[in-house]
Every structure is written in C-alpha cells, then in structure tokens.
Amino acid sequence: MATEDQISLFNLPATNEAQPPKDFDPEQIPTSAKVPIPAGTYQTMEQMLAHCSRCFRCDLGQNRKNAVISRGSVQAPIMIVGEGPGQNEDEQGKPFVGKSGQLLDKILASVNLVAEEDVFICNVVKCRPPENRTPTTEEAEACKGYLLEQIRIVNPKIILLTGATALKGLLGIKQGITKVRGQWIEQDDRFYMPIFHPAYLLRNQSRERGQPKWLMWQDIQAVKTKLDELRAG
Numbered sequence: 001m002a003t004e005d006q007i008s009l010f011n012l013p014a015t016n017e018a019q020p021p022k023d024f025d026p027e028q029i030p031t032s033a034k035v036p037i038p039a040g041t042y043q044t045m046e047q048m049l050a051h052c053s054r055c056f057r058c059d060l061g062q063n064r065k066n067a068v069i070s071r072g073s074v075q076a077p078i079m080i081v082g083e084g085p086g087q088n089e090d091e092q093g094k095p096f097v098g099k100s101g102q103l104l105d106k107i108l109a110s111v112n113l114v115a116e117e118d119v120f121i122c123n124v125v126k127c128r129p130p131e132n133r134t135p136t137t138e139e140a141e142a143c144k145g146y147l148l149e150q151i152r153i154v155n156p157k158i159i160l161l162t163g164a165t166a167l168k169g170l171l172g173i174k175q176g177i178t179k180v181r182g183q184w185i186e187q188d189d190r191f192y193m194p195i196f197h198p199a200y201l202l203r204n205q206s207r208e209r210g211q212p213k214w215l216m217w218q219d220i221q222a223v224k225t226k227l228d229e230l231r232a233g
C-alpha cells in the first residue's frame with residue numbers, strides 16, 4: 001500500500017489523547033516508518049503483536065522469527081524498558097527470557113516484585129538486531145510509536161530504563177548510564193529511573209560496595225520504596 005494511502009488511514013491529529021482509529025483493522029495499519037503511529041491505535045498488546053509481526057518500518061523485520069512485544073502485567077505499576085530482543089527472545093517471542101532476563105527476575109524478586117504481576121517488560125525495538133548489535137537511532141525511532149502506545153495502555157507510574165539505549169530511545173537523553181543511574185526523572189506525571197542493563201551486571205560480577213551490582217541493589221531498593229510510597233497514596 002502506498003504511503004499516501006497509509007496516511008489516509010489516519011485522519012487524526014498528533015495528540016497524546018487516546019483516539020482509536022475508526023474501524024481498527026490490524027491488517028490495514030501502516031507499516032511505513034514515514035507514517036506515525038497515533039495514540040489510540042491499539043487497545044491491546046495482542047493487536048500490537050498482530051501488527052508488529054507484519055511490520056517493516058525498519059529492516060529489523062527482515063530477519064525476525066518473532067516480534068517481541070512484552071511480558072508481565074498490563075496493569076503493572078512499573079514498566080521496564082530494555083534495548084531489543086536477543087536470540088532467546090527472538091525464538092520465544094518474549095522479552096528478557098535469556099540470561100539477562102533471569103538476572104532481572106532475580107533483582108526484582110530481591111525486593112519482592114514478581115515479574116508477571118508487578119512489572120510490564122518491553123524493549124525499545126521489537127525485533128532482534130543482527131548479532132545483537134545496538135539498535136540504530138533510525139530503528140529506535142521507527143519503533144517508538146509502539147513503545148509510546150505500550151506506555152499509554154499500561155500507564156505505569158514508574159518506568160525503569162535499562163541502559164543507555166533505553167534512556168536515549170525513550171527520553172532522548174544521551175548521557176552515559178553510569179552518570180545518571182539511580183536518579184529519578186519526573187516527567188509527564190511519571191517517575192523514570194535509568195538503571196544498569198542486566199547484561200552489564202553479568203559482565204561485572206563483583207558485589208563490592210560501589211560496584212555495578214551493589215549500585216543496582218541500591219537502585220532497586222529505591223524503586224521499591226517509591227512504589228510503596230505511591231501505593232500508600
């Protein structure tokens with residue numbers, strides 16, 4: 001379908017308000033990166049998956065086995081944003097199911113958070129970059145509409161950004177993660193915190209004070225404290 005025809009599917013203003021396109025049809029959703037994904041395009045992750053599985057907004061779609069949308073609860077108060085699917089995720093169609101994911105689940109469990117209940121886990125890009133390389137800025141931009149829709153649907157109060165790619169991809173902040181990790185960024189009525197990517201912790205195993213694993217322990221405790229405060233109202 002030509003880009004103009006795809007654009008004509010959306011006679012909607014660019015707005016953050018949810019305005020679902022009339023007669024939603026996953027087969028007819030634009031797959032050109034030139035066509036924005038308006039807020040309200042999706043009502044469910046299943047609808048998004050149906051589209052992402054056919055998406056060629058960037059070249060990552062060429063090699064995917066599965067589009068990787070999310071795991072966890074769509075009612076979760078905490079969203080965790082990773083970089084992009086790896087081999088295990090591509091094969092299973094779920095984010096963070098390999099070694100990094102197992103560590104992430106352990107980190108969450110250390111403060112009594114259950115991955116399938118308290119958090120919603122997703123990535124900046126929904127298809128696996130070749131050789132697990134970092135997604136390019138263009139790939140992240142082409143996929144950003146999906147991520148924004150996930151945030152709109154889940155409406156988490158807390159968003160954890162694992163690593164520099166997630167920080168840049170979502171908030172456009174280009175600072176190194178070591179400088180900004182553990183700091184709350186308040187924006188759009190949400191609390192964002194950049195944290196180390198679990199893969200970085202797998203490469204830096206020391207638990208000594210001041211080392212990445214120790215810092216992550218500080219950060220996840222701060223996240224739990226914030227969640228408890230928010231729940232207490």
Ligand code: URA
Binds near residue numbers: 083094095096098101
């Ligand atoms: N790393 C990520 O950033 N995301 C995944 O889903 C898996 C590993």
